[in-house]
Amino acid sequence: MIRTVDYIDGRVVIIDQNRLPAELKMVEIEDYREVAEAIRTMKVRGAPALGVTAALGIALGARSIDAADFGSFYSELQNVAAEIRATRPTAVNLFWGVDRMMAAAERLQDRPVDEIKMELDRLARSMVEEDEDACRQLGRIGGELLSDGDSVLTHCNAGGLACVGYGTALGVIRGAIESGKKLRVYADETRPRLQGMRLTAWELAQDGVDVTIIADNMAGSLMRRGKIDACVVGADRIAANGDTANKIGTYTVAVLAKAHSIPIYVAAPTSTVDLTLASGDEILIEERSPEEMTHIEGCRIAPVGVPVLNPAFDVTPAELITAIVTERGIARAPYTESLARLRCIGTPLSRY
Amino acid sequence: MIRTVDYIDGRVVIIDQNRLPAELKMVEIEDYREVAEAIRTMKVRGAPALGVTAALGIALGARSIDAADFGSFYSELQNVAAEIRATRPTAVNLFWGVDRMMAAAERLQDRPVDEIKMELDRLARSMVEEDEDACRQLGRIGGELLSDGDSVLTHCNAGGLACVGYGTALGVIRGAIESGKKLRVYADETRPRLQGMRLTAWELAQDGVDVTIIADNMAGSLMRRGKIDACVVGADRIAANGDTANKIGTYTVAVLAKAHSIPIYVAAPTSTVDLTLASGDEILIEERSPEEMTHIEGCRIAPVGVPVLNPAFDVTPAELITAIVTERGIARAPYTESLARLRCIGTPLSRY
Numbered sequence: 001m002i003r004t005v006d007y008i009d010g011r012v013v014i015i016d017q018n019r020l021p022a023e024l025k026m027v028e029i030e031d032y033r034e035v036a037e038a039i040r041t042m043k044v045r046g047a048p049a050l051g052v053t054a055a056l057g058i059a060l061g062a063r064s065i066d067a068a069d070f071g072s073f074y075s076e077l078q079n080v081a082a083e084i085r086a087t088r089p090t091a092v093n094l095f096w097g098v099d100r101m102m103a104a105a106e107r108l109q110d111r112p113v114d115e116i117k118m119e120l121d122r123l124a125r126s127m128v129e130e131d132e133d134a135c136r137q138l139g140r141i142g143g144e145l146l147s148d149g150d151s152v153l154t155h156c157n158a159g160g161l162a163c164v165g166y167g168t169a170l171g172v173i174r175g176a177i178e179s180g181k182k183l184r185v186y187a188d189e190t191r192p193r194l195q196g197m198r199l200t201a202w203e204l205a206q207d208g209v210d211v212t213i214i215a216d217n218m219a220g221s222l223m224r225r226g227k228i229d230a231c232v233v234g235a236d237r238i239a240a241n242g243d244t245a246n247k248i249g250t251y252t253v254a255v256l257a258k259a260h261s262i263p264i265y266v267a268a269p270t271s272t273v274d275l276t277l278a279s280g281d282e283i284l285i286e287e288r289s290p291e292e293m294t295h296i297e298g299c300r301i302a303p304v305g306v307p308v309l310n311p312a313f314d315v316t317p318a319e320l321i322t323a324i325v326t327e328r329g330i331a332r333a334p335y336t337e338s339l340a341r342l343r344c345i346g347t348p349l350s351r352y
Numbered sequence: 353m354i355r356t357v358d359y360i361d362g363r364v365v366i367i368d369q370n371r372l373p374a375e376l377k378m379v380e381i382e383d384y385r386e387v388a389e390a391i392r393t394m395k396v397r398g399a400p401a402l403g404v405t406a407a408l409g410i411a412l413g414a415r416s417i418d419a420a421d422f423g424s425f426y427s428e429l430q431n432v433a434a435e436i437r438a439t440r441p442t443a444v445n446l447f448w449g450v451d452r453m454m455a456a457a458e459r460l461q462d463r464p465v466d467e468i469k470m471e472l473d474r475l476a477r478s479m480v481e482e483d484e485d486a487c488r489q490l491g492r493i494g495g496e497l498l499s500d501g502d503s504v505l506t507h508c509n510a511g512g513l514a515c516v517g518y519g520t521a522l523g524v525i526r527g528a529i530e531s532g533k534k535l536r537v538y539a540d541e542t543r544p545r546l547q548g549m550r551l552t553a554w555e556l557a558q559d560g561v562d563v564t565i566i567a568d569n570m571a572g573s574l575m576r577r578g579k580i581d582a583c584v585v586g587a588d589r590i591a592a593n594g595d596t597a598n599k600i601g602t603y604t605v606a607v608l609a610k611a612h613s614i615p616i617y618v619a620a621p622t623s624t625v626d627l628t629l630a631s632g633d634e635i636l637i638e639e640r641s642p643e644e645m646t647h648i649e650g651c652r653i654a655p656v657g658v659p660v661l662n663p664a665f666d667v668t669p670a671e672l673i674t675a676i677v678t679e680r681g682i683a684r685a686p687y688t689e690s691l692a693r694l695r696c697i698g699t700p701l702s703r704y
Contacts, residue, residue, distance in 0.1 A: 217601025
């Protein structure tokens with residue numbers, strides 16, 4: 001099983017997701033600036049994968065710093081962190097990954113710089129394992145929410161390709177299937193970048209899962225005809241009250257699910273929960289390049305000169321969400337209480 | 353002003369809509385079989401345009417028949433009609449256009465065949481004019497439903513390119529603008545064939561209308577942020593109870609509009625109303641080729657071997673529709689009464 005993000009012999013190794021499904025190409029990165037570039041250009045994407053990749057970027061950056069004392073080392077490491085933080089604004093895991101590495105460096109400030117670099121390396125490597133474990137755990141827990149024979153709608157890619165492996169929303173689907181349930185999956189293609197069509201359909205088909213691609217605008221009609229039993233989506237940032245930022249179109253899926261009394265589950269590791277934000281109104285939504293809308297595979301599809309919008313995410317208010325599945329358990333309304341409880345059970349930072 | 357469909361010197365002249373927005377290319381057709389092919393391949397599309405084009409196809413077919421007596425003439429004309437009827441199943445206007453021509457031929461059966469051909473030619477030509485007049489009238493009536501400063505969402509293309517000219521949904525927008533109101537239009541790109549991006553945005557930009565393209569999955573988020581004041585869409589078939597078949601995704605727009613208390617208007621000529629169907633459940637929904645989903649501009653975008661759905665239309669139940677705008681007035685619930693009333697004011701068939 002190829003990991004989406006890995007750390008092998010001092011190199012960050014990622015699947016170049018912009019080449020899928022036509023080609024499965026691995027990219028090996030030794031320079032933290034290339035990690036930042038891979039995040040910006042979405043060679044690697046998906047909130048949990050971004051958290052791990054950002055941490056690995058810090059580890060690569062640390063290795064490259066030639067400083068004898070902690071002061072100069074940490075000051076240069078802060079520049080590395082700033083460059084990685086500046087890549088994409090919405091997925092909180094990216095900041096979580098960076099913060100965790102920086103906090104570890106600070107705590108280790110009395111040790112020799114070489115030892116700090118080794119420890120940062122070790123921490124980043126452990127975050128790769130941790131992410132995979134979290135997804136499997138989340139999948140086991142969330143899988144119980146689905147029933148044998150269900151048809152499940154998912155949006156964008158919250159799969160193994162959005163994490164180190166296994167996936168969050170697709171982890172829930174895999175968890176249900178591994179427990180012996182038979183599922184059918186409908187994958188929203190997810191314009192403009194088509195992650196549902198290019199990534200979700202690809203990775204589920206590789207696993208032999210029964211998956212069908214639909215255009216985003218077909219989900220409502222399928223629900224009306226009784227073809228969808230549940231929706232499972234990922235998250236890029238979950239505010240303290242449960243409001244969830246996820247790929248543009250998730251909000252529409254949630255409104256449709258409510259109108260048809262279909263449950264919708266958000267699946268995400270606790271690292272996606274941002275208790276510093278009271279509600280989703282405070283989440284910064286990335287606006288990406290118009291070319292993602294106007295061109296496909298280098299071909300212009302839109303008329304020249306007509307403006308387009310391209311917000312990468314939207315916010316689904318907590319009241320539309322049936323439950324939030326994490327590796328530590330399932331949160332239900334009122335989310336302010338349930339999320340705080342889950343987020344506080346042994347925070348990942350406690351290890352350092 | 354170029355007409356989308358016209359009849360010039362015994363030739364059907366259409367804009368090849370598969371080439372837009374890259375190229376504005378006219379196609380001249382002399383053979384009714386090519387008319388059928390142009391409908392099938394969607395060089396010409398949009399319910400009102402299909403009605404007129406189908407009638408013109410019958411006129412061309414009639415000209416090509418070499419028969420001295422009505423019996424042989426009509427029998428051959430029935431073959432022509434069957435071929436045109438078999439092109440696309442959902443838009444009722446296509447059948448309406450054929451039926452109107454066939455009824456005229458029958459009524460004229462005592463006349464010499466050459467005279468019948470001339471009369472059919474004349475009727476088809478008058479249907480071109482009639483469609484344009486109906487759209488302008490519909491636009492004047494519907495324009496009053498929009499307010500100065502409104503931001504209006506539309507889906508697919510129910511514009512001049514879906515009719516002889518001026519448009520239905522876009523006719524309402526043009527009507528409001530011509531009465532002095534300032535509007536902003538958001539055009540859903542409308543996967544898979546992108547008629548909103550390729551056609552609606554193109555034709556509105558040509559007219560200098562303030563139009564912005566969005567992916568279908570962005571409409572919900574815009575509504576939540578208060579950016580949409582009204583929705584206007586076209587129709588391919590309206591059942592007696594007001595249930596409306598229109599481009600796939602229209603139902604989702606209607607559910608979103610209801611969830612945000614935004615009015616949604618269906619704009620269509622009375623030829624789109626099919627009183628023979630009690631409800632939308634009886635409307636046949638065309639399933640088109642998977643290649644429309646898996647390829648764009650000849651490039652494969654989907655993984656090989658994964659099934660896709662491609663229903664061209666969905667049905668929006670009448671209870672979600674604020675009003676139906678026709679060239680004869682505005683229908684509101686209960687639609688069974690209001691539509692029957694509008695449909696019966698001087699039916700188009702009364703002329704022959």
